[in-house]
Structure formats: C-alpha cells, structure tokens
Amino acid sequence: MDRSAELQRLADLVTVTAEPLRDHDVKAPTWMSAYPAKLPAFERYGSPNVFMQFDPHLTLLANETNPKLADFVASAAATPPRASGTVEGIGMAVVDENGQIVKTLAEYRFAGLPRGH
Template identity: 30%
Template structure:
C-alpha cells in the first residue's frame, strides 16, 4: 500500500514537472516570435530561452535521480529467505522421556551435562537436511498428509552407543515401520531441499555417502538410515566410553505417536518444535 502511494505521488510529480516544461517552451516560442521585431529584443529572448531550456534539463535530471532511488521500492521479486536446517523426526511417548531423563541424571552425577539437561528436545531423526525457509509450509502439508495415513507403532531401544561423529546416542532397533516412514518422508520432501549445498568434509571420503548427500541433502537415508536419539554431542570419547561400560542400561519399548519439525543448529539439535502432528489412532 505504501509503495502504491509513493508511486502515485511520483506520477503526479512528474506530470507537474513536464507540464511546467511544456509551458516554459511555449513561452519561449512566443518570446522568439516577438523578438523578430528588433535585434536587441531577439538577443534578450534568446538568452531567456537558453535559461529555460537549461531549467527543463535540470527538471528531467531531477526526475531521473528520483526514479533511481524509487526503483528498489517497486522490485517485484519476493523476499528470499535464507536456507536453514529442518529436522523431521518421530515424536515418542512419555516412556521415552522418562528413560532419557534417567540417563541424563546419571550423566550429571558423572559431571556430564546431557542435551536433555540443556533443554534440547528429544529427537529420533527421520530426515534432516537444509531447506529454504519459504518451503516450510510445503513441508508442513506433506508431514500432515503422511501422519494422517500412519498408525502409531512400537519402537524398541536396546543400547547406548558412542558414534564416529562424537555423539552419545540411544539406539533403537530399525523395524519395518520406522524405515518405511523415514523412506516415505525422504522421497516426498527431497524435492524441496536446498540444492548445491556444501558436502561435509567427512562425507567426501565416502563415495556412497557423498552421492546420497548430493541427491538428497543427507547421507543418512535409505540403507544408511539409523534410528537413534542423541543424548550428547561433541563428547569426550574416553569419558563417555567409561560411562557406557559402567551404566546398567535396561532395554525398553516406546510408542511412536507423531511427527515433528524443528529448526536445528549446526550440531543438529533444537530446543523448540516448529510444527507437530499426531498419527491417526
């Protein structure tokens, strides 16, 4: 609305300037006609005409200068938002929360602050990659559609593990339901992931993973998919290995009840859920 007002003012301004220019030109012609009666009058009118022509040129110059400054206001291109990392993950029932909380307490007793202790959300990743923020509404639509066609299913957690990426994770058994859900989400969302993103250095040395990353924006898809919940990131490996060997872990089962979306940091962690939807019963 503001842009339209500015544009209207600009049109009126230009009209007035060019109207005045035409009027001045008309006066100049009249003066020239009269000046034919005497040589001295002609010289005087000629000077006046030159002055008015210069004045007209200055007016056109002002219009051009104003137009240069106003062009950005009428740029028709939409605002392009930056690329961000969105994690689409399984939402689990309270039994998972209770067990993660208990592990976090034991870690704290050993002087280690868990992600849960730092108020990060519990995530079992299905598909994590980089998107343009403009595509968030499309991601939501797809997630809602898939969730409405999915029934709740069991997830069995069976061990604590230290990964090669310096994570402490709570591993889940990869059953048919989890794998199928991850594959479906990957296939449906991959067309919206940001293209031409940089391949992480650690992936460049693994041809199979590099190929997947270039195609899907993630190397942890399809046969490389591993269901787990991160408990710590960038851990002290020797300290964590000691904790794992001493901790009496009891396998447990939980129920997957929905899908969530979170914008994550460089380590793949988030403190807030952007959007969530429950599975149909």
Template identity: 40%
Template structure:
C-alpha cells in the same frame, strides 16, 4: 553518516536471514516411555559430570529426514508432514543399546523396522524436492564416499540404506566420562510407541530446543 552505517548493517543482517539456508529436522515423536528412559540416563550422566542434551533443554527426537532448506519452504514442509501423519498409525520401536561413536557422540539406538524405515523413506522422497541444493556436505561425511553420494542425491548422508534410528544423548563429549557412565549404568532395553511427527529448526549439530510444528497420528 552514522545512521547510514547502522541502516546498512541492519539491511545486511536482513538479507542474510532472508537468503540463508535453514536446517529443518523432521522427526518422530514418542510416548513417555522414551522420555522416562532418557531422564534416567541423563541422571546417570550427571553423576559422572556430563549434562545430556535433554538436561540442557533440547528436545527428545528421532530423526526421519534432516536437511537444509530455504526459509520459505517451511509451509510446504508442514503440509507434507500433516499429509503423511494423517495416514500413519502409532507403532512401536525397540531401544536396545547405548552406543558411543568414534567421534564421542553418545546414542540411544533403536532397532530399525519396516514401519519406521518406510516412514523415513517416504519423508525423504516427499521433501527432497524442496531442499536447498546449494547445501554443503558435512565435514564428518566428506571422507565416506557412500555418505557423500547420499548427501548429493538427497541432501542427507543418513537416508535409505544409511538410515539409522536413534536418539542423540550427547554431542561430542569427554570419552573417559562416557566410559565411566557405561561401566556403571545398568541399561535395560525398552519399547516406546511412536505417536506423531514433528518439525524443528536445528543447530549445526542437528539438535533443537523448540519444536516448530507437530502432528499426532490417528489411532
């Protein structure tokens, strides 16, 4: 009887892993300029008692398209990313500000431009057909009609007109500590070159520690 219970439990876990959705984030990979600046910001955050996502081992990334898929879609996602990357040349983005959101996330914002917007749009159109259509609207977006509409159509509230290129430095943190950091940190805008595209399986907050797959652009 004990063996049957163990077997049944293992079977349920197996079924859950096979049939449950997976969050895959397709994002741009940047050169060392982005890493150096995130490291500097992270040191400053540490001084006010906050560990940044980077300090915790999370990957630096700027999302192009993040949604839920069935696990078996990964092969197709890789093929799509490879095809698009092979037809994209490196380009620059300008990081121009640090921003605390209303929910106390902390972002490093990049100026949108035609190249990264076009890349995000192309990725959304190319991958939308493979997404899991049973995904649920994130709680934070439920009260924003345009975000709900975007999610229902494309599996993400942050695409097309809602695309907002940024690096997430902190998921919700102590507001006063963030304010203490911004009061003393001398942020200087900088440029970084986008050199490739990566894929990562992410947690419920869209953050990843391990890059599953990456492709560099051709010069």
C-alpha cells in the same frame, strides 16, 4: 531401537516427500568426512542417514568433550542401553551443523494417538 519394515517405509516416504522442501545449499557436516559412503545421500536428500543408511537412534552426546566420555562409551558398549516406544508422529525442524534441532517448525501427530501415548 530395532528397525522394522513399517518404520523403514515411513522413513523412506518422509525422505522422498520432504526432499523438495529442504535447503539445497547446506554443506555436509565435517564429521561426514569419516563416512564418504554417506555423502551421496546427504547431497540428494539432505541427510546421510536415509534409505539403506537409516539407523533409528537417539543422539544424547553430540559434540561432547568431557574426558570421561570414552569410559562411558566403553561401559555402554559392554552393556548396551535399550530404548523402546512407538512412533507417534513426525516433525520438521531447523538443525545446526551437527544435525541437532535448534527450532521446531511443525509437528504432525498420527490420527488416533493422543500425545504421550
């Protein structure tokens, strides 16, 4: 997914607005030790992927241990998959130690967009 100026502004606004609502006692996930530059953002905003570190993506294989994963990653690198769509709203959720949603708390659809638009 390409980062647009509009999507970046939306992500920045949500980050600043939601920051007071986050759990400040959450520890950084272990995988972040490989990305020390992301730690200040995590400590301040609860996510390592905000502002200049914002990178729209879909996580499909978090913590996958299948030995064939390396072959899949190599194949995907040779022919990167693409996804496209529109942002229809935002949500808030409880996540696990890997940042994967375990419970949706709220969804907010943008006015004028029907579900599945």
